Amino acid sequence: MSDKNKEILVVEDDELIRGLQKNKLEKAGYEVDEAQNGLEAWNKIKDNRYILILIDIFLPKMDGFQLLKNIRSQEIPAKTIVLSSKSQDKYIKKAFDLGADSYLTKPFDPANLIKTVRTTLES
Known part of the structure; x- marks a missing residue:
């Protein structure tokens, strides 16, 4: 791990959504880094120490489930929030x-994003 101390990594392939999430989080006082695909995110996670990673499920190059599996198998201590358009129980359970x-x-609602981030970081 390097000495960089980014707080939150937003992993989202949609540039507009990623930018909106980053903007909202920065306005709430967080330092934010971003990745547009799972492989880029994984490389950043190996080189930086994040306290929270926001992960979209359907990502190019490495999907969010594989990214999450890698994070946990390497015992990376960051908290994780999965953000997805999929509301079916099978995706949530997985x-x-x-x-x-x-x-x-x-x-x-962007306010719910900030609330979920704060609640997750406090748990």
Whole structure:
């Protein structure tokens, strides 16, 4: 791990959604880094110490489930929130089975994102 101390990594392939999440989190006082695919995120996670990682499920190059599995198998201590348009129980269950700390279904109110981030970090 390097000495960089990014607080939150937003992993989202949609540039507009990623930018909105980053903007909202920065306005709430967090330092935010971003990745547009699972492989880029994994490389950043190996080189930085994040306190929280927001993960979309359907990502290019490595999907969010595989990314989450990698994070937990390497015992990376960051909290994780899965953000997905999929609200079916099978997706939610799989995310929690792989070690997600929280799950937020898109679309969501930006205020709910901040509330979920704070609640997850406090747990």
